[in-house]
Amino acid sequence: GAGVSQSPSNKVTEKGKDVELRCDPISGHTALYWYRQSLGQGLEFLIYFQGNSAPDKSGLPSDRFSAERTGGSVSTLTIQRTQQEDSAVYLCASSPLLGGRTEAFFGQGTRLTVV
Amino acid sequence: GQQVMQIPQYQHVQEGEDFTTYCNSSTTLSNIQWYKQRPGGHPVFLIQLVKSGEVKKQKRLTFQFGEAKKNSSLHITATQTTDVGTYFCAGPGNNAGNMLTFGGGTRLMVKP
Numbered sequence: 001g002a003g004v005s006q007s008p009s010n011k012v013t014e015k016g017k018d019v020e021l022r023c024d025p026i027s028g029h030t031a032l033y034w035y036r037q038s039l040g041q042g043l044e045f046l047i048y049f050q051g052n053s054a055p056d057k058s059g060l061p062s063d064r065f066s067a068e069r070t071g072g073s074v075s076t077l078t079i080q081r082t083q084q085e086d087s088a089v090y091l092c093a094s095s096p097l098l099g100g101r102t103e104a105f106f107g108q109g110t111r112l113t114v115v
Numbered sequence: 116g117q118q119v120m121q122i123p124q125y126q127h128v129q130e131g132e133d134f135t136t137y138c139n140s141s142t143t144l145s146n147i148q149w150y151k152q153r154p155g156g157h158p159v160f161l162i163q164l165v166k167s168g169e170v171k172k173q174k175r176l177t178f179q180f181g182e183a184k185k186n187s188s189l190h191i192t193a194t195q196t197t198d199v200g201t202y203f204c205a206g207p208g209n210n211a212g213n214m215l216t217f218g219g220g221t222r223l224m225v226k227p
Binding site for chain 2: 031033035040042043045048050056091093095097102103104105106107108109
């Protein structure tokens, strides 16, 4: 595809259930970010993948959160035992990191609602 | 680690008034980027500044990069209702991966 694709676009889950959010970055982009955005708030950094390097997980809020990036492409963010405070929009972005160009291209996000 | 701070957090203006948001970094930046997020949308890249003291314009938007490459500003002349949204600045970190660090954003509201 031409842009960053995220699925599902909306997810409603019961408290305590696990959820998986998917991100398909732009082909060839080596960097991939996950952010969380609560209503009316800024971008909360979660995790950063860059090529084959170890990911920067410093933003993950608890051990219930984990993320993988398989084959340097698709990424999955997993939230275990969801809590109501996990409700937010989860945004994925990818970046080419080529020739000094580092701009991030964002997906449309996944709106997660924990009831 | 590197921090990118933005002020103000919110700004209400009357349509036709000017608007400025400021971005400050705790470290020197190789470049600074600006993004706009419309209500209900996702952040969209606007521009990248690279050179010390650089000024770039996009119609009514003027972007500046400070001489010390530690601060930047976005100025909108004669705001319109279409300018409503949150404006974020972002700079690459100092790690080898050049991870982008975003400021907290400035939410602009325009009264018609």
